[in-house]
Amino acid sequence: MSTExxxxxxxxxxxxxxxxxxxxxxxxxxxGLLIRTPxxxxxxxxxxxxxxxxxxLSLVCASLATALCLLLGVPLAWVLARGDLPGRGVLRALVxxxxxxxxxxxxxxxxLVLGRRGLVGQHLDAWFGVSLPFTTAGxxxxxxxxxxxxxxxxxxxxLRAADPRYEEAAATLGASxxxxxxxxxxxxxxxxxxxxxxxxxxxxLGEFGATITFAGNFPGETTTMPLAVYxxxxxxxxxxxxxxxxxxxxxxxVLAGLRERWIGGAT
Numbered sequence: 001m002s003t004e005x006x007x008x009x010x011x012x013x014x015x016x017x018x019x020x021x022x023x024x025x026x027x028x029x030x031x032g033l034l035i036r037t038p039x040x041x042x043x044x045x046x047x048x049x050x051x052x053x054x055x056x057l058s059l060v061c062a063s064l065a066t067a068l069c070l071l072l073g074v075p076l077a078w079v080l081a082r083g084d085l086p087g088r089g090v091l092r093a094l095v096x097x098x099x100x101x102x103x104x105x106x107x108x109x110x111x112l113v114l115g116r117r118g119l120v121g122q123h124l125d126a127w128f129g130v131s132l133p134f135t136t137a138g139x140x141x142x143x144x145x146x147x148x149x150x151x152x153x154x155x156x157x158x159l160r161a162a163d164p165r166y167e168e169a170a171a172t173l174g175a176s177x178x179x180x181x182x183x184x185x186x187x188x189x190x191x192x193x194x195x196x197x198x199x200x201x202x203x204x205l206g207e208f209g210a211t212i213t214f215a216g217n218f219p220g221e222t223t224t225m226p227l228a229v230y231x232x233x234x235x236x237x238x239x240x241x242x243x244x245x246x247x248x249x250x251x252x253x254v255l256a257g258l259r260e261r262w263i264g265g266a267t
Contacts, residue, residue: 030248037245038238045242053220054228055246061136061224062204065143066151069200073151074193078181080152081159092156099149106145107213114141114214138215139222143204150203151196158192159185202254206247 038045045051079085080092098106114121114132124130132138166188170180186193208226215222217231225243232240 033241033244033248037241041238042242042245045239046246048239050219050228051239051243051246054223054225054243057136057139057220057223058205058225061139061143062201064140065147065204066197066201068140068144069148069151069204070193070197073148073196073200074155074186077152077155077159078185081156082164095152096149098146103146103207103209103211104213107142107210110138110142110145110210110214114138133214134216134218134222136215136221139211139224142210142214143207146207146210147200147203151193151200154192154196154199155189158189158196161192162188198254198257202251205250 076095080088080095085091111118111133113119114124116122116125116131116133121132124132132141162185166184167180170184171177175183205224206226207224208230211222211224212227212230217223217227223231225247229240229243229247232243
């Protein structure tokens with residue numbers, strides 16, 4: 001039972017009015033989007049070929065990007081939480097840079113590293129004939145770049161909150177660190193991994209700046225839902241609204257799925 005107490009008494013107007021304005025500022029655009037949605041033609045537009053291609057591509061790329069983030073991000077979170085490394089705080093700060101970095105800058109950085117003349121990309125092209133920019137694989141990499149910090153932060157927080165004595169007990173019974181990680185650590189932090197995975201997937205699904213910079217905007221190959229919204233605004237605003245409503249529904253679904261973690265935990 002929570003022991004927190006909130007001050008009783010009349011709420012000061014000087015705080016309530018800005019709070020209401022802030023709430024209106026955040027909610028009114030969403031209300032306006034729902035009001036302007038062409039509900040009568042919504043089913044037909046959702047079943048159109050253009051929307052179908054963009055939706056399928058977005059779901060596939062976001063899922064692949066999330067799988068890549070899980071493969072790389074969970075070990076990285078473990079190293080940050082459990083590893084005894086010099087400069088670990090600096091490393092943690094560097095991992096979170098994509099959270100505050102403008103996505104377009106992230107796309108430029110990816111081009112400079114993985115482009116055909118990039119630091120790594122030139123060797124991939126020369127040795128294996130692999131070119132990543134302006135391909136579906138480029139979409140996956142761009143989304144993974146901006147989404148991975150969400151997973152790493154969530155899993156690292158869960159690892160820090162977990163009791164390390166269980167791992168120590170497993171070690172005293174002869175378990176290797178890898179075996180203890182698989183059988184003890186990972187099950188204990190599974191809720192944090194699931195929450196981070198959902199946030200990572202949602203962030204990847206909504207990525208725009210890094211994707212259009214690194215992968216371009218080619219229908220059927222790199223045009224994801226956010227890019228389709230951008231294109232539709234110029235030619236078919238109603239289609240842009242429909243696509244936006246789909247992304248809004250996904251965002252609300254993510255919040256609903258994590259309500260116990262983000263909403264319930266604050267009560």
